[in-house]
Amino acid sequence: MERVRSVADLDQLCRHFRRELIELLHSKGTGHPGGSLSCVELLTALYYEIMRVDPKNPEREGRDRLILSKGHAAPILYCVLAEKGFFPAAELTTFRQTGSRLQGHPCRHKTPGIECSSGPLGLGLGAGLGMALAEKLKKSDARIYVVMGDGEIQEGAVWESAAAAAKYRLDNLTAILDFNGVQLDGTLEEIMPPGDLTKRWEAAGWNVVNCDGHQISQIIEAIRIAGECKEKPTIVIAKTIKGKGISFMEGRHQWHGKAINDEEFERAMQELGIERGEWNGGFHS
Numbered sequence: 001m002e003r004v005r006s007v008a009d010l011d012q013l014c015r016h017f018r019r020e021l022i023e024l025l026h027s028k029g030t031g032h033p034g035g036s037l038s039c040v041e042l043l044t045a046l047y048y049e050i051m052r053v054d055p056k057n058p059e060r061e062g063r064d065r066l067i068l069s070k071g072h073a074a075p076i077l078y079c080v081l082a083e084k085g086f087f088p089a090a091e092l093t094t095f096r097q098t099g100s101r102l103q104g105h106p107c108r109h110k111t112p113g114i115e116c117s118s119g120p121l122g123l124g125l126g127a128g129l130g131m132a133l134a135e136k137l138k139k140s141d142a143r144i145y146v147v148m149g150d151g152e153i154q155e156g157a158v159w160e161s162a163a164a165a166a167k168y169r170l171d172n173l174t175a176i177l178d179f180n181g182v183q184l185d186g187t188l189e190e191i192m193p194p195g196d197l198t199k200r201w202e203a204a205g206w207n208v209v210n211c212d213g214h215q216i217s218q219i220i221e222a223i224r225i226a227g228e229c230k231e232k233p234t235i236v237i238a239k240t241i242k243g244k245g246i247s248f249m250e251g252r253h254q255w256h257g258k259a260i261n262d263e264e265f266e267r268a269m270q271e272l273g274i275e276r277g278e279w280n281g282g283f284h285s
């Protein structure tokens with residue numbers, strides 16, 4: 001697909017990704033819908049407006065890199081990478097099958113476009129800071145993006161990495177927090193209240209930008225501001241809704257990692273504005 005630029009086009013692309021994701025997870029009877037749906041706009045903005053990547057040469061020197069630290073959202077990343085051309089879209093049908101390159105969590109050594117294996121939460125920021133430091137030493141202008149979950153940042157390693165990134169003044173490192181307020185089995189407020197995240201990250205030495213994580217134009221602007229900040233890493237705190245786009249999934253931790261049954265699938269398709277029959281042939285072979 002050509003690089004698309006208008007916000008309307010990108011919104012349309014997000015709708016396509018939601019549809020593809022729901023078809024994929026329904027057909028496989030597995031996966032993580034909630035946390036995938038909350039970062040659709042974030043990944044779309046990054047891959048279609050911000051990052052310099054080359055799907056035909058995924059290892060190109062000087063490329064920007066994205067680490068999906070909340071690795072359970074792998075299925076939506078696979079949808080985006082396939083659409084970008086990192087691997088054939090037909091391969092999505094192999095999701096989570098033995099021998100597939102598209103496992104339940106991202107694997108650096110198997111899948112074109114995956115920059116870092118992830119799944120165990122809390123490790124992506126440390127990997128990202130290492131990459132950012134390496135790019136600085138090489139005097140490259142490549143940028144590193146790390147997408148984290150808000151439950152994920154309860155991990156202590158996140159804050160060790162945050163301190164190191166501030167110490168090394170890694171202004172080529174941008175963290176993006178998928179701030180959906182929900183984790184695996186409840187809300188953040190119920191399980192571990194996050195407090196004032198802007199103040200916490202500022203205290204760690206970071207530049208902080210807040211935005212609506214479902215508004216493409218706000219995401220692009222927030223990351224542009226991050227790119228202009230010198231001598232500090234930036235975190236974009238993107239307010240999102242877990243399960244965004246499917247009413248019965250929105251804000252509900254029960255949809256963190258639940259399979260989609262046939263009736264739920266049909267309701268979801270209707271909500272996405274896709275008529276019965278239109279999805280025939282999707283991933284149902």
Ligand SMILES: Cc1ncc(C[n+]2csc(CCOP(=O)(O)OP(=O)(O)O)c2C)c(N)n1
Nearest residue numbers: 035072119120121149150151152182183184
């Ligand atoms: C170290 C570690 N502990 C626990 C888990 C199990 N786990 C997978 S996803 C998840 C919840 C993550 O919540 P959040 O970071 O808010 O993600 P999102 O809401 O974006 O899906 C947990 C506890 C894990 N993958 N890694």
Ligand SMILES: [Mg+2]
Nearest residue numbers: 150151182183
């Ligand atoms: Mg969350």
